[in-house]
Amino acid sequence: MKRTTIPFGPQHPVLPEPLVLDLILEDEKVIDAIPTIGYIHRGLEMMVERVEYTEMGFVVERICGICSFMHGMGYCVSLEAIMNVEVPERARWLRLVWAEISRIQSHLLWLGLGADAFGFENLFMHCWRMREQILDIFEKTTGGRIIHSVNRIGGVKRDIADSELAAILAELQELGAAFKETARVFGTDPSIAHRLGGVGVLTKADALAVDAVGPMVRASGIATDTRLGGAFMYDQIDFEPVVETAGDCLARVLVRLREVDQSIDIIRQAIDKMPKGEGLPIENRPRGLPSGEVFTRLEQPRGEVVYYVKANGTKNLERFRARTPTFANIPAMIKLVKGCDLADVPNIILTIDPCISCTER
Template sequence: MKKIIVPLGPDHPLFEEPEFFILHCDGENVVDVEWQAGYNHRGIEKISETKHWDQVTFLVERICGICSNSHPVAYANAVENLLGIDIPERAKYIRTIISEMERLHSHLLWAGLAGHFLGYNTVFMWVWKYREPLLDMMEMLTGNRNNYSMIKIGGVRRDINDEQIKALRKTLDTLKTQNEMLTKVVLDDPVLQARLVNVGVLTKKDIKDYGAVGPVARASGVDIDVRRDNPYAAYSFIDWKVITRENGDVFDKAVVRLLECFESIKIIQQCLDRIENKKGEILNEVKEIPPGEGIGRHEALRGEVFHYVRSDGTSSPIRHKIRAPSYVNVPTFKKSCIGQTISDVAIILAGVDPCYCCTERVSVYDANTRKKKNVTWTEIVRKSQEKTKKLKKS
């Protein structure tokens, strides 16, 4: 049978970002997958070497829009690891609150998008409606809906006051009931189960081979979570548990994410209890970064973020290595996609919650193998502008 090649990307409505998967198909079945990356590569690791230590927090924030708190936390952890310092207790709680709120909004975002990919737009709209108040809370706490700029080496930039805590509690309570409903809908819907159960299964061995992390690993029964294994911020002071499932299919990944939302709500509520009606320092001023190297980790929404920094005592890092969770999660598609159908590839890739901005921190294929046109680019632009003018006049 003749194989057909289906390009998935670079600009596929499935992905928010440009990314290119070439599916070698036999009818509707996928027999091989190639991954072409680099459409999003911006060279952040190199740019980081030209910025001041404090500026780098803003730079890493812009690695990825959804993990815009995870990377700064991991980076700050790395620098603090290099310095060997601790941060004030209140700052720890605030970091935890922001991190968990980010996790909540990202998991909801994922659930909505997953619905969207399945052509289930009602789920998409409802979930995104629930997510909106969270973004309002973020705006209230940090001043921006995304890109929060809360983290600073040695602490946090802004404090949280008691009025904000009250408003936050209210939002979380409504969110909890909404999330309960959503979880029920997902767990019980027979059509969703038909689409998700036993699709894109990853075994424990696959997880180890590719080093996958986060909800992807936890859905396959690999019990890892940096928040518990190597606690930072306030995670060691708080009572919560790691969610794991056994099957490793897309359905389990969805369940892990939805159940994690409840844990996040629990964590935030406990943190709020500890900082309410209290005052305290939020920043340990850091003046100089001595020579040395440090590693910082953070359990981001998609898994472990890993930052390695090296200093030679000057005002900017001489090497800054960033490993986003998607960098190890996405390659698992090689195991999970092959043998599935084209329709499933969409949801399998979505199940990983890929984030290519993260993956290519540091970064025309003619998808239709069309013949090259012998017209120069300026010619085309000129022609099209003329036509636009003409149409505007008429």
């Protein structure tokens, strides 16, 4: 049969960022897909050689506008490990709270984008209306809606008063109750089930074979989550990874829906267990220059992120690498796209929650 090649991206209505897939079609079926990345490469790995390590935190935070808190946290945690800095307990709890709030923010943003991609404009607006409340919480506590700049090597820059933490929790629980209605639409609307159910199925064996991460792998029935490792105070939190077994696009939506509720519960536990009081230490400034190397793993909203930092005792780091979840999920995406209909390609691409700025750094 005659084959047609359709370039998908870098500009496409469903893509907020420039990803290119050359789709090779036979009739309406996708036979092969060839990804190309590199449109927004910014060269962080070279930049690290001329930007001082203290200033690099602000750059790393700007890798991506959605997981900016987690990127900043991953960088600071890596350097704290190299410089042997003991971070005060309250600062570690505050980081966890902010990390979970940013997970809610990311999932709400994605649910909106996903709804928009399968043509449910009304649902898209509701998800983004709720996300706006989360951004307000960020602006109140960190001073910025998207770029928070609260992480510092050795701790955090700002404290949140106990009364404000209680107010945030109340606000989040209210939002969680309002979110139930939206979650019910995702779960029960027949048009969504028709559009996403059974589309782009990633089986458990395939998910393991292509090393998918995050909600992608949890939707295929594998209970894995970097947070289970217990670092960054997660060992004191009681939670189970959200798992769905179907492995299709709908399952990936449902995983993210349930993770929003889970994050609110994690924040409740964290605020409960955090040491209370005014004026508790929130940072422990490091001394000297970093020397050594470290790997750090974090569970970002999109999945596991790995940072590799190598310092050589000067003001500039020798090496900085970030392997972001989208990069790890691209093989899974290619696998799913092969054999599907052309009309399903946008939904399959969106359900991995691609973040191209993260991938290309």
